[in-house]
Amino acid sequence: MGYYASVLTTATINLMAILSMYVLMGLTGIFSMGQAAFMCVGAYTAGMLAVRTSLPMVVVVVISVGMGMLSAFLVGLPVVKLRRDYIALITLGFGEAIVALLNNLSNVTGGANGINGIPRKMNIYLALGVLAVLIFLLLNFKNSKFGRHCIAIKNDELSAAAMGINVPRIKLLAFVLAGGITALSGCLMAYNTTFIEPMAYGSVKSIDWICFVFVGGVSSLTGTLVSGLIFNLLPEVLRVFSLYRIIVQGAIVLLIINFMPQGLFGEYELSDLVKKVAGLFKKKPAVAGGDKQ
Amino acid sequence: MNILEVTDLSINFGGVKAVQNVSMRAEKGSITSIIGPNGAGKTTFFNLVSGIYKPTSGKVMLDGEDITSLKQHEISHKGISRTFQNIRLFNQLSNLQNVQSALDARANYNVFEAVLGLPGKRKKDKENRERSRYFLDLVDLGDVAEERPNSLPYGKQRRLELARALASEPKLLMLDEPAAGLNPTEVEEFIELIRKIQGVFDLSILLIEHRLKVVHTLSNHIYVLNFGELLAEGNSEQIQANQEVIAAYMGEDED
Numbered sequence: 073m074g075y076y077a078s079v080l081t082t083a084t085i086n087l088m089a090i091l092s093m094y095v096l097m098g099l100t101g102i103f104s105m106g107q108a109a110f111m112c113v114g115a116y117t118a119g120m121l122a123v124r125t126s127l128p129m130v131v132v133v134v135i136s137v138g139m140g141m142l143s144a145f146l147v148g149l150p151v152v153k154l155r156r157d158y159i160a161l162i163t164l165g166f167g168e169a170i171v172a173l174l175n176n177l178s179n180v181t182g183g184a185n186g187i188n189g190i191p192r193k194m195n196i197y198l199a200l201g202v203l204a205v206l207i208f209l210l211l212n213f214k215n216s217k218f219g220r221h222c223i224a225i226k227n228d229e230l231s232a233a234a235m236g237i238n239v240p241r242i243k244l245l246a247f248v249l250a251g252g253i254t255a256l257s258g259c260l261m262a263y264n265t266t267f268i269e270p271m272a273y274g275s276v277k278s279i280d281w282i283c284f285v286f287v288g289g290v291s292s293l294t295g296t297l298v299s300g301l302i303f304n305l306l307p308e309v310l311r312v313f314s315l316y317r318i319i320v321q322g323a324i325v326l327l328i329i330n331f332m333p334q335g336l337f338g339e340y341e342l343s344d345l346v347k348k349v350a351g352l353f354k355k356k357p358a359v360a361g362g363d364k365q
Numbered sequence: 366m367n368i369l370e371v372t373d374l375s376i377n378f379g380g381v382k383a384v385q386n387v388s389m390r391a392e393k394g395s396i397t398s399i400i401g402p403n404g405a406g407k408t409t410f411f412n413l414v415s416g417i418y419k420p421t422s423g424k425v426m427l428d429g430e431d432i433t434s435l436k437q438h439e440i441s442h443k444g445i446s447r448t449f450q451n452i453r454l455f456n457q458l459s460n461l462q463n464v465q466s467a468l469d470a471r472a473n474y475n476v477f478e479a480v481l482g483l484p485g486k487r488k489k490d491k492e493n494r495e496r497s498r499y500f501l502d503l504v505d506l507g508d509v510a511e512e513r514p515n516s517l518p519y520g521k522q523r524r525l526e527l528a529r530a531l532a533s534e535p536k537l538l539m540l541d542e543p544a545a546g547l548n549p550t551e552v553e554e555f556i557e558l559i560r561k562i563q564g565v566f567d568l569s570i571l572l573i574e575h576r577l578k579v580v581h582t583l584s585n586h587i588y589v590l591n592f593g594e595l596l597a598e599g600n601s602e603q604i605q606a607n608q609e610v611i612a613a614y615m616g617e618d619e620d
Contacts, residue, residue: 209480216479216486217469224455224466231453234415236441236470236533245476291457339457 077196083304084199085264088206088257090300091293092250093281095210098290099219100246101226103160105278106167110140110251112273114258116174119187119268129193133259140255141248148247152240167275174270186269187262194264202260206253210293211343213249222246283321287328289335294342299335368393368537368569374413374423383409385593386423391537391586396563396570398580400604401590402613407573408450410590411541414571415447416440428536441470444536448526448543450573454514460525461510464497467532500528503565504558520551524558531562539571544579556582581605589613 089111096102117136121127127135147166151159174181181187213219221242224232233239262268280303288299307317328335369391376384384406391397399407412418414425416437425433432440446467455463472493478486501507504524506517514522523543530538544552556579562568574580580587581601589596589604591613597604604610 212480212482213476216482216490217472217474218476218479220458220462220466220469223457227455227457228453230417230437231449231455232466233437234417234441234447234449235467235529236438237466238438 079305079308081194081196081199081264082261083301084196084203085194085257085260086304087297087300088203088260089254090281090284090296091206091210092253092257093285094293094296095213095222095246095250095253097282097285098293098296099214099222099226100243101156101222102243102246103156103163103282104247104250105160105164105275105282106170107163107250107254107281108273108275108277109167109170110144110254111258111261111277112170112174112270113143113251114140114255115262115268115273116181116187116258116270117255118259118262119190120181122190122262123187129263133256136259137252137256140258141252143255144248144251145244148244148251152243152247164275164278167273167278171270171274181270184269184271186267188267190262190266190268192263192266194260199260199264202256206256207293207297214293218242218245280321283325286335287325289337289339291339292335292337292341294340295335295337298337366393367391368428369397369414369571370426371414372424372426374410374420374425376409376413376418376421383593384413384420384590387590387593387595389588389595389598391569391571393569394567395585396559396572396583398572398574398584398587399590400574400577400580400587401596404592405590406593407590408541409593411447411539411571411573414440415445415539438470441533441535444533445539446530446533446535446537447539448523448530448541450541450545452519452522452526454522454526454529456513456515458513459511460506460514460517461494461497461501463514463525464500464529464532465493467529468493468496471533497532500532501525503531503562504528520547523547523555527558527562531566534566535568537569537571539573541573542575543572544574544576552576552579555579559583 089107093104093107096104096107114136117139118132121132121135147163151162154162175184177183221232221237224235224237225239225242229239284299284303285296287303288297289295303321306321307314310317310320367390371387371389373386373388374384375382375386387410399410401407409418413420416435416439420433423433424431427443427445430443432443435443455466458466472489474486474489498507498510501510504527506521506525506528509517509521514525517525527543544555547555559570563570572580572583584601586598586600587604588598589610596613597607597610599607
């Protein structure tokens with residue numbers, strides 16, 4: 073695989089994880105500071121199964137996503153009844169706990185050495201394909217009653233409950249969905265890098281994701297995708313200045329939050345633009361018909 | 366026949382007895398009002414009935430069914446809908462979607478149908494969109510369906526909240542100071558609107574209001590709260606003639 077293809081594959085897989093942050097923060101208004109832990113769950117499930125069993129990749133992916141959803145469900149159960157700031161704290165704690173657990177259960181997980189020798193089964197086409205499917209499913213989710221419930225909860229929980237929305241249940245749904253997506257990304261990452269270690273999935277990664285979503289525009293799926301892509305490719309572009317990477321990233325986040333508090337895209341979606349353009353084309357035949365007369 | 370029956374409802378916040386042993390009934394198809402000075406416990410009473418607070422003691426019956434221990438969304442599904450004193454709309458949803466939120470909460474497709482965009486889901490969403498448009502038209506907001514609530518003037522936001530509360534077709538509609546902040550013309554329009562809505566849906570309404578004009582024009586029955594306790598009840602004339610009520614509103618007469 074060429075260099076650019078490999079960079080793009082990694083970026084695409086990371087982008088999936090960032091999409092899960094969009095579901096939580098952008099749609100539902102839940103701050104998860106330990107989301108990377110679910111990536112860890114997915115990666116380790118996949119890693120252990122791929123190295124120690126001969127299950128086909130599809131089965132491993134399904135199991136990994138299931139494990140991500142299950143752990144999100146277990147963490148989410150107590151979390152969704154709490155206020156926003158407490159949710160951030162608890163997820164932060166959970167994230168760090170998972171990393172510590174994997175580090176110390178060395179006879180099962182390989183500890184700080186991680187897991188080696190996972191077969192490389194990812195390529196750019198597969199990664200892009202999965203991302204496309206994911207975006208399709210998420211757009212449908214956003215444009216359904218569930219998406220509107222999430223936005224209603226983000227805007228005003230009390231009023232959402234008064235309309236008959238089961239607030240803890242919808243929050244749990246968002247949490248489980250996000251957990252599944254993040255685990256999927258972790259699982260594909262394991263098949264991509266062939267090597268996993270727990271330290272890569274600490275809270276720093278989760279906080280990075282939060283920054284990406286804010287820069288892109290917390291309420292825009294398109295914005296999340298664009299900024300996720302930029303920030304994932306940035307380290308490669310700035311490879312020569314790798315020492316200063318974090319400074320550049322910090323500067324961009326600060327500038328955006330100061331001058332564009334709604335993020336790059338605000339609430340705009342690419343699909344809005346497509347609709348507008350489609351609208352322009354629809355009107356044209358009527359005008360043409362008028363000309364003929 | 367009573368749509369709502371509240372018996373000895375009380376709640377304490379720490380040592381503060383915000384509502385004490387309040388009993389009341391609202392007759393089916395009627396407009397019942399709760400009035401009282403600021404801090405009398407009117408909104409707290411609403412919050413108790415609609416499930417935001419759990420009462421320390423007492424019982425709430427809706428249409429013969431005990432709803433005291435139910436959660437907020439369960440009470441909504443049982444048939445109580447409400448508006449808020451300080452308008453609480455969903456600012457990132459369009460006005461139409463705000464109304465639709467009540468219908469969405471009653472739509473019966475699951476998450477798989479939703480993410481796959483299956484025909485059943487599309488059909489339900491389309492039906493609900495059309496139904497929401499009907500409620501928007503009812504409060505005369507059909508022309509701003511695609512705009513956002515925060516771009517509407519105050520009076521229209523109040524009407525949007527009313528449409529949203531109506532969309533679930535409740536047995537009991539609870540309005541918390543719906544005429545607050547409206548100018549005199551808007552108040553007239555509001556009274557007309559309530560009459561119109563009552564004609565269409567044969568609704569039972571529970572109303573908190575400070576504008577006595579609204580209260581006396583619309584109410585079939587009035588309850589007066591003061592310091593968390595029931596002070597008086599009766600029809601409009603009886604309340605206007607009640608010396609205790611006048612004292613509570615105007616202050617005691619010194620001589």
